[in-house]
Amino acid sequence: MSDGIINDTIIAASNLSKSYNHKPALRGLDLAVPRGSICGFLGRNGAGKTTTLKLLLGMLRPDAGEIRLFGEPVDAEKSAIAARRRTAFVSEDKELYPFMNVGQTIRFTRPFFPAWRRDLEEKHLRLFRLPLEKPVRQLSKGMRTQLMLLLAISRGAELLIMDEPTSGLDPVMTEEILQALADLAATSGATMFLASHQLTEVEQICDRVCLIDEGQIVIDGLLDDLKSQYRRILLVFDGEPPATLADLPGVDNIRRRGRTASLLAHEDVDALLERTRGLGPRSVEVRPVSLKELFLEHVKGE
Amino acid sequence: MLWYKAWLETRWRFIFMLATIAVMWVPDLLGLPSQRLAIALRLAAVLQFSVTALFLAGAGINTQTFYAATTGYHGSMLFTLSLPVSRRRLFLVRAGLGALETWVFIAVLVSVMVLRAPQALSSAEALRYAARAMICIMAVYSLSALLACFLDEMWQFMSSALVLGALAALMSRSSLVAQFSPLRGLTVYPAHATMPWAPVMASIVITVVLVCSSLLVLRRKEF
Numbered sequence: 001m002s003d004g005i006i007n008d009t010i011i012a013a014s015n016l017s018k019s020y021n022h023k024p025a026l027r028g029l030d031l032a033v034p035r036g037s038i039c040g041f042l043g044r045n046g047a048g049k050t051t052t053l054k055l056l057l058g059m060l061r062p063d064a065g066e067i068r069l070f071g072e073p074v075d076a077e078k079s080a081i082a083a084r085r086r087t088a089f090v091s092e093d094k095e096l097y098p099f100m101n102v103g104q105t106i107r108f109t110r111p112f113f114p115a116w117r118r119d120l121e122e123k124h125l126r127l128f129r130l131p132l133e134k135p136v137r138q139l140s141k142g143m144r145t146q147l148m149l150l151l152a153i154s155r156g157a158e159l160l161i162m163d164e165p166t167s168g169l170d171p172v173m174t175e176e177i178l179q180a181l182a183d184l185a186a187t188s189g190a191t192m193f194l195a196s197h198q199l200t201e202v203e204q205i206c207d208r209v210c211l212i213d214e215g216q217i218v219i220d221g222l223l224d225d226l227k228s229q230y231r232r233i234l235l236v237f238d239g240e241p242p243a244t245l246a247d248l249p250g251v252d253n254i255r256r257r258g259r260t261a262s263l264l265a266h267e268d269v270d271a272l273l274e275r276t277r278g279l280g281p282r283s284v285e286v287r288p289v290s291l292k293e294l295f296l297e298h299v300k301g302e
Numbered sequence: 303m304l305w306y307k308a309w310l311e312t313r314w315r316f317i318f319m320l321a322t323i324a325v326m327w328v329p330d331l332l333g334l335p336s337q338r339l340a341i342a343l344r345l346a347a348v349l350q351f352s353v354t355a356l357f358l359a360g361a362g363i364n365t366q367t368f369y370a371a372t373t374g375y376h377g378s379m380l381f382t383l384s385l386p387v388s389r390r391r392l393f394l395v396r397a398g399l400g401a402l403e404t405w406v407f408i409a410v411l412v413s414v415m416v417l418r419a420p421q422a423l424s425s426a427e428a429l430r431y432a433a434r435a436m437i438c439i440m441a442v443y444s445l446s447a448l449l450a451c452f453l454d455e456m457w458q459f460m461s462s463a464l465v466l467g468a469l470a471a472l473m474s475r476s477s478l479v480a481q482f483s484p485l486r487g488l489t490v491y492p493a494h495a496t497m498p499w500a501p502v503m504a505s506i507v508i509t510v511v512l513v514c515s516s517l518l519v520l521r522r523k524e525f
Contacts, residue, residue, distance in 0.1 A: 059383045061523065077521075081386045089384035097378050099310045108303050112385050148381075 009071070010035050010159050010191040011056060016065035017215075018051055025051040027215035029065070033193055033208070038185050040202035040223075041195040043212035044299050049195040050092065052212065053163055056193075057089055069159065085113065088152035092163040092195075094144040096136045102147060103132035106154075115156030124150040127180065142173045149177060153184055160184075160192045166201060178205050199292050209291065213299045223291070230289040233263040233273065235281040242279050248272060253297045264289065264297045304392065308399040312358065316403045319354045323411050326418050347411065348488045351435060354407050355443040356462045358400040389520045397447045397516075404443055405436050434502050438487030441505040442466065444512035451519040484508065 011033035018026040026048045033039045043049045054060045056067060058080035067074045069083040096105055110116050125132075128146035139147065145165065152160055165181070166174040182205050184190055196202050202209065209226060211219035219226065230252075235241065241261035246254050250272040253264040265272050269286070277284060382392065412432040416423050423431065446462040453461060466485070473480040480486060487501035 057384055059380070077388050077390075081388060084384060085386035087384075089380070091380040091384075093380070095378045096381055097307065097311070100307075104310070108307055109385075111303050112387065 008035050009033065010069065011193060012068040012071075013052075013056070014066050016052070016055060016067065017063045018048075018055060018060065019063055024215055026055070026062075026065075029212070029215060029217055031210060031217060031220070033191060033210075035191055036185075036189050037208045038181075038192040038206045039194065039208040039210060040206035041193060041210050041212065042197075042199070042202060042295055043195075047212045047299070048215040049212060050163060053089075053161055053193075053195060056161060057084065057087065086115075086157060087159045087161060088155045088157035090145070090148045090152050090160070090162040090165050092167060094141060094148050096144060096147065098135070098137035101133055101135045102130050102139070105136060105147065106132075106151065109151050109155075113155040113157075117154050117156045120156075121150065121154040124153055124180065127176075141168045142170065145169060145173070145177065149180060153180065156188075158190055160190055160194075162192065163195045164197065165194065166196075166198060174201070181205060199295060203291050211295060211298055218298045219294065226294060227288060227291075229266045230294060231265050231269045232287040232289050232293065233265055233269075233276060234283075234285040234287065235261045235263070235276055235279075236283045237261070237279075237281050245276070245279065248275050264293070304387065304395040305399060308396050312399060312403060315357060316407075319350075319357060319403075319407055320410060322350060322354075323414050325350070326411075326414050347415070347435070348485060350411060351404075351408060351439045351488050352442050352466060352485070355404050355439050356446050356459055356466075358403050358407075358443070389523060390517060393447075393451070393516060393520055397443075397513075400447075401440065401443060404439055408432055408435050408439065430497060434487050434497060437502050437509075438484040438505040441484035441508040441512070444509045444516070448512045448516045448519070451516050451523075 009032050011031060013029060013031040016026050016029040016031070017024065029048065029052060031052070041049055041052070051060065055062050056069065056074075058074060070086060072079055072083065074080050074083050097108075100108060106121065110121075124130075124146075128143070128150060130143060130147055130150065136144065136147070145168075149165065152162075160181075166177055169177065178201060181192065181194075185192060185205075192206075194202070194206065203223065207223055209219065209221065209223050210217055221229075235245075237259050239259060241256050241259070245251065245261055245263065248263075250265050250267045250269065251263050252266060255262045263272075263276070273284065273286065383389075409432060412428050412435070416425060416428045442462070445465060446458060449458040449461050452458075469479070469483055470485060473483050473485065481500050482504040484501055484505040487498055487505055
């Protein structure tokens, strides 16, 4: 990688592998998240999302591979601590210290981060209406999420890593949190890496998507590019769809039902259309592809 | 701030452990003679020191990050690990506060023992006893702390108790083990007037080895 690419890449992981009890969780994962992007990290349960996040944050040591955050290798205690000082993390379970109240939690976290933003702390305290004296153990999951987000945003972090930030929240609160994240990205230029199952939310705020399946990245790119690259081609034949359809270049996936065939295609869709017309279908229809369709087509299994 | 967090985390356990000193009044309630009182004090000291050390160590030294990071249950561990702090520092602060609380507990307990049975223990003997108890208890405590680097809280507690039980059983079979066992350094009697150097020195060595082992384990986990 050139220096320019390294400097503009906030998260860079190459050939990352991790196994638990000889069961591989990550298998040579490569990842690159550019500065300032909001990257959705998608995958099924057990695909390796949370393991990837823990590796990035130095909570686990990889079996093989290299991680760079902010252009620096994260391979030792000192570099991992330096990276965490510039990084915020919102975990999936949103667990904080139950023996502290909201105010104590904020006062505890503040000194660890030299770039702490008091203005953002006060703004989000007002926005989320969090009572300072309320014990954390009495907060609802939604309020805990808001508190975690406040702690993450106020750190003045250049990188926010979030694991299912809106899980278990009602639609109003989800919208509030997505709005807060979008505002932060717009005003601070922070990079966000967001593991989620909520495809509509990812489509709403992310400009980039990485799809992980069985420990490997299967899709990585700008959301708009992916949507423009991929097309669904629906073909209806007079009889059985020809077996040669699957051999056509550019076909990612094919589904057959009776006389119809549905192709997921990318790369030079026009040329592919010409070739399919040569197979004599009765009708041809081309549709754009949603993120959900891309997700479903690329993850293995049922 | 880590000290502050550790104190908030452990204060109720600490207060609870201090409250167990009330066991000193049990012989009175049972109307036991003074010799029985001395035996009871001896037993209470060993048991209370050991349990306190295990209990305080188990109260969240848990930088057992492998467990936290690889299982479904994390508690607040992921939040702690996302702070720009090394696991070594987390461990030293948490274990340090637990050690401090254990020492305070011993100081209070020995003071109560002197007040309860002044004929059994002079002030000078009590001071000497407190000093050796504080040293010897660290062997028990650092064992529990080391196990906290591998195991969750419940298994850490149980494993420590098992090791102590095995040590106590070995003491009755082997005079060598009995001579050097940290548990011997925790007993008030016999020979309370002299310093039992063998278990004291053994405890220092064991503590240093176990603490260094814990730091090595954490260093291996650190990334």
